[in-house]
Amino acid sequence: MSHSPIKWICLSALLCLVGTGCLTQANYQGNTLEAFPEEICGNRHLKTLNLAPTGIVDFPPEPLAITNPNKVSPIPECLCNLTNLRELNISGTFLSGLPDCLPKLQKLEVLDVSYNSELEIDRYGSQLQGLPALKTLNIRGCRYSKEGLEQLKQRMPEVRILHNMESRGF
Template identity: 35%
Template sequence: MKHINSCLRSDLHPLQYADQSRRTDRPGPAPAPARQGESREWSENATCIKQPVAVVTKCPPTAAGRAEEIRDLPDELCNLTNLKELDISNNELKAIPARIGEMKNLEKLVAAYNNITYLPKSLTELVKLKCINIRGNKLSSLPSDFGQLQSLEEIDLKENLLVRPPKLVCEGGKRIEIEQYLKYAYAKDKIFLEKTLQLIPKSIPAEGFEHFCKKLRLPSSDITSLGKLRMPLEEKIKSALIWWQDHRVAMLEPGEATEELIRTLDKADLNELASKVRSLKICTQAIKL
């Protein structure tokens, strides 16, 4: 991770890297610049990190005179619980910190023009968030509970690869429409997963049971115990799938769990069954809202 050579202080609002060493309206001397390899303490009283030359958005200029894009943000950033505005745009970030939901007072988040592929689930805990700009990234979907962001007034999701919800829904920037689509999609994905879990136990041959359980990553002891039980094969497979749901995909969205299950079927050499589930999913998705 590249070090962010600056110190957040509560008396700078907004705090800008370029201005920090030049300010004369605060008591005491300006802080010395951080040495190479040294990271500064993050102040929990900071209220704004903003473009164009923000401490988080860019690293200091290199010898070539050009600011370097940052690729990772430190976990300590999420300790800034009083922060109201965060601009991390125009970098090479692939993800927003998983703990961003702890920044309870955040009202504006700008992460435009990065390489972000997903939004962390905790993002939907930002109940005070009024503006979110994730334009120009690589998002293909939004969290199912995105609609929990009830305070949102401005939404910019343009120039992404969105399919869930589709661009037509997202580019309107209306929270209600996005929320309605996601609720519908979640319910449909959940029903499809349930039907898939009913189909699989009827479709796996006895000789493929143990191999399938291994690909579900059941403990060896559990596989042995299931094998010894005097119950129909179908019931054994159902038990294995219940364990898989509880221990392997409990934190995934229904659609994500279905994709993981299809990959598991392929790994277990149950390719025909995996293709059948894929085809059924495509047919389901073809039904228009």
């Protein structure tokens, strides 16, 4: 009898299965986290990790007051052990930086770092450029300059960059 990997799991069931390393999705959304859940870092099969604090998928251009924040900053280097990760949602998690090892996530297709108002995107252009599979990057509500955004677009022309530069009148 063969075992197939679990496709989706909620936080309450995660504690029972985290040691098995067979999860493909982990959704911490809507749970109040005080730190990054490092127990997830050993799961080599994980493809989707959602640490966003709310169920909102499409944010308006104005900054939001998040009432149920997940404070996962700083992101530990062990995140980069998740080499099969394809989607990472760390929006609204009070990030002020990204791990240096980010380019190790060679299969990452979607990165959502939106609404981390202390995260200076201009500082991470080379790291983001080091993600060859990246298709979508959401930086709404983060700090970046018009010049930095243009450089990012030039370095990564195939990546859909979601930003709110136009709505702020820059």
